Amino acid sequence: MYQYTEFDRQFVRNRAAQHRDQLERNLAGTLSDDEFRPLRLQNGWYIQRYAPMLRVAVPYGELSSKQLRVLARIAREFDHPSKEVFETAIGAQAAWGTTHLPVGYGHFTTRQNVQFNWIPLAKSADVMDLLATVNMHGIQTSGNCIRNITSDELAGVAPDEIADPRPFAEIMRQWSTLHPEFAFLPRKFKIAITGATNDRAATRWHDVGLHLVKNAAGELGFRVLVGGGMGRTPVIGTVVREFLPWNQIMNYLEAVVRVYNRWGRRDNMYKARIKILVKAEGQRYIDEVEAEYQQIIMQDGAPHTITQAELDRVSACFVPPALIERAQEAIKTVAIPTERQKDYERWLKQNVAAHQNPALRAVTLSYKRLGQAPGDADADQLDTAADLADQFSAGEVRVTHDQNLLLPWVRVEDLPALWVEASHAGLARSNVRLLTDMIACPGGDFCALANARSIPIAAAITERYQDMDELHDLGEIDLHISGCINSCGHHHSGHIGILGVDKDGKEWYQVSLGGSDGSMLSGTATPGKVVGPSFGALEVPGVIEALLDTFRQHRQGRETFMETLKRVGFDSFKLAANSARLADKHEELHSLPKAAGFAKDAQEA
Numbered sequence: 001m002y003q004y005t006e007f008d009r010q011f012v013r014n015r016a017a018q019h020r021d022q023l024e025r026n027l028a029g030t031l032s033d034d035e036f037r038p039l040r041l042q043n044g045w046y047i048q049r050y051a052p053m054l055r056v057a058v059p060y061g062e063l064s065s066k067q068l069r070v071l072a073r074i075a076r077e078f079d080h081p082s083k084e085v086f087e088t089a090i091g092a093q094a095a096w097g098t099t100h101l102p103v104g105y106g107h108f109t110t111r112q113n114v115q116f117n118w119i120p121l122a123k124s125a126d127v128m129d130l131l132a133t134v135n136m137h138g139i140q141t142s143g144n145c146i147r148n149i150t151s152d153e154l155a156g157v158a159p160d161e162i163a164d165p166r167p168f169a170e171i172m173r174q175w176s177t178l179h180p181e182f183a184f185l186p187r188k189f190k191i192a193i194t195g196a197t198n199d200r201a202a203t204r205w206h207d208v209g210l211h212l213v214k215n216a217a218g219e220l221g222f223r224v225l226v227g228g229g230m231g232r233t234p235v236i237g238t239v240v241r242e243f244l245p246w247n248q249i250m251n252y253l254e255a256v257v258r259v260y261n262r263w264g265r266r267d268n269m270y271k272a273r274i275k276i277l278v279k280a281e282g283q284r285y286i287d288e289v290e291a292e293y294q295q296i297i298m299q300d301g302a303p304h305t306i307t308q309a310e311l312d313r314v315s316a317c318f319v320p321p322a323l324i325e326r327a328q329e330a331i332k333t334v335a336i337p338t339e340r341q342k343d344y345e346r347w348l349k350q351n352v353a354a355h356q357n358p359a360l361r362a363v364t365l366s367y368k369r370l371g372q373a374p375g376d377a378d379a380d381q382l383d384t385a386a387d388l389a390d391q392f393s394a395g396e397v398r399v400t401h402d403q404n405l406l407l408p409w410v411r412v413e414d415l416p417a418l419w420v421e422a423s424h425a426g427l428a429r430s431n432v433r434l435l436t437d438m439i440a441c442p443g444g445d446f447c448a449l450a451n452a453r454s455i456p457i458a459a460a461i462t463e464r465y466q467d468m469d470e471l472h473d474l475g476e477i478d479l480h481i482s483g484c485i486n487s488c489g490h491h492h493s494g495h496i497g498i499l500g501v502d503k504d505g506k507e508w509y510q511v512s513l514g515g516s517d518g519s520m521l522s523g524t525a526t527p528g529k530v531v532g533p534s535f536g537a538l539e540v541p542g543v544i545e546a547l548l549d550t551f552r553q554h555r556q557g558r559e560t561f562m563e564t565l566k567r568v569g570f571d572s573f574k575l576a577a578n579s580a581r582l583a584d585k586h587e588e589l590h591s592l593p594k595a596a597g598f599a600k601d602a603q604e605a
Contacts, residue, residue, distance in 0.1 A: 001062050001396060002170050002317045004135045015139060016132040019043050020125035027122065037601070044138020045124055046601040049448045050089045051081045052124065054116045055141035056131065060151040060169040060193075061112035061399040065386040067134045068397060071114055072382035075106050078127055081118040101445065106382060108367070108375045110439055110490055111190070112150050112399040113141060117446050139177060142601075144185045146176035146257070150192045152200040153398040153406045156318055157362050159354050163212045163220055165195035167315040168249065171306060175250055182257050186264030187272035189257065190229075202401060202517040204228050204237045204525035205493060207274045208256060213243065220246045226256055226289075227278030230487035234527035235275040240286045247311075248297075250304035255292035259285065320357065321394035321409055334416040344419055346430035346472060352415065363392075363407045363418060364400065365427040366437060370462055373455045374440040374481075375403035384425040392418045401517075402439055404432065433476040433521065435548075436462050439490055443483030443500060444507070444594070448601075450483030451594060452500025452507035452537075457481055460541045474548060476521055477561045492527040493517040495561050496547060501534050505594050508534035511543055513573055514565055523562060529570060531577040539581055546580035547573055 203209030443454030480494030
């Protein structure tokens with residue numbers, strides 16, 4: 001992991017001190033709410049439907065066990081609303097017919113960050129100070145700037161890796177943090193980087209996607225894609241450079257963002273993302289980026305060229321950890337009971353990934369369970385993950401794109417012991433990449449932007465598919481749920497996507513099929529296709545069941561869901577989905593009232 005310098009540490013401490021000063025002035029009435037709003041947003045503090053939401057940055061998804069324990073402490077001690085706020089939220093939920101307001105939780109996001117939903121703003125400075133003790137913060141997790149740079153959770157350990165992307169991601173993080181020219185872009189800006197042949201970072205869906213590649217001469221460089229994104233207009237990124245020398249990536253990014261900053265729409269936030277500019281201008285945009293890049297290289301002196309010495313300095317932080325030989329023979333000789341052997345073998349298949357080092361494995365801890373929203377982890381679970389990281393993974397974990405945690409440095413001989421310990425904690429369910437390992441945003445239960453709630457839909461589907469034999473028979477299926485068109489649940493890229501929509505003040509859901517994030521499991525990155533008119537909340541589980549029954553009916557051998565869908569075609573699945581509507585067509589059975597309320601900060605999310 002990257003080791004913060006004293007400059008880095010002081011920077012984070014100063015930022016926390018600035019926030020405390022701003023907060024105290026706001027509480028004293030000398031800094032108005034309107035004046036304070038952009039300042040707190042710059043540190044990741046939103047005001048959502050009922051309470052503040054803090055988004056903590058986790059650069060390229062890496063966390064130490066020490067950082068995890070601080071996140072657990074924040075969940076345990078601070079993630080609790082006032083009685084008045086909680087009663088208001090519970091009352092609203094009761095009107096919808098459900099109550100799901102977990103407190104004391106962290107939430108893993110698809111962009112490898114961690115969020116908290118109930119911390120009172122008056123305590124925000126205490127939380128910032130606590131985060132600073134472990135070099136954490138919320139800087140640039142909000143606003144129209146370059147957000148947290150994401151990567152493959154298997155970065156540095158994947159067997160299919162051409163080069164480790166983490167040193168480049170860290171250099172980009174340092175370059176982009178408080179970049180004076182790019183602090184007020186037309187809209188938020190997201191970069192993803194991978195060094196592997198299998199794109200597990202969904203790079204084609206980002207404003208900028210970077211692939212480490214080698215040319216015919218064996219030289220390392222980047223394939224650069226620009227203009228990907230979800231939201232109202234799903235667009236796959238355009239390749240603007242097939243090969244760029246690795247040391248020029250910062251100069252080229254400077255050109256990409258500068259041209260966007262110059263020409264991106266500022267009059268309409270729905271048309272302000274770079275994908276709209278690239279789609280509208282096409283080759284003209286690419287030509288202008290190339291011209292700007294040449295200006296940076298030829299006339300400005302290529303100021304952001306990465307030197308070999310700098311790459312070596314940063315890369316030295318990412319060498320594999322020294323795994324000290326332990327004398328704990330009990331760890332190496334744990335026996336799996338015969339009656340649990342099937343569970344263990346399934347876990348090995350689904351949750352354990354190959355490693356560059358044949359003596360090691362990467363292991364995913366699954367947080368997807370009945371009664372817990374996708375991505376949520378309570379304080380005890382965070383502490384347990386820290387303990388498992390210390391015991392089995394050199395004190396390191398990764399936040400995954402699919403809202404789980406991964407242990408990247410597990411010895412093969414420790415797998416049985418890890419499975420036993422993780423099972424005791426409820427973190428060894430072998431559903432990784434299966435139907436119930438779904439992606440879901442917090443939805444209308446928390447987010448002021450949401451048109452509908454995601455969590456109850458996720459819960460209903462999870463409840464229906466608890467049989468592990470059935471899940472494993474269905475095989476690998478990406479189910480993604482978003483509460484609104486902003487697509488925080490990445491519904492566009494789901495093999496099955498669910499999108500919450502508002503119809504006359506009530507919650508409805510569109511279902512799409514055939515989306516892909518670009519990984520080998522999913523195939524070429526593409527948005528899903530909507531199956532027809534939207535469904536009521538009570539219909540959605542039945543629609544999913546009808547789609548899966550259609551899959552089983554047409555499946556040949558061990559085909560995956562996507563393989564069968566592509567072979568059979570969209571229409572058979574569409575017919576099944578639309579035939580699954582409830583027999584009783586009373587609208588009250590189909591939909592629920594949309595949650596009321598809107599926060600000023602919602603558009604920043």
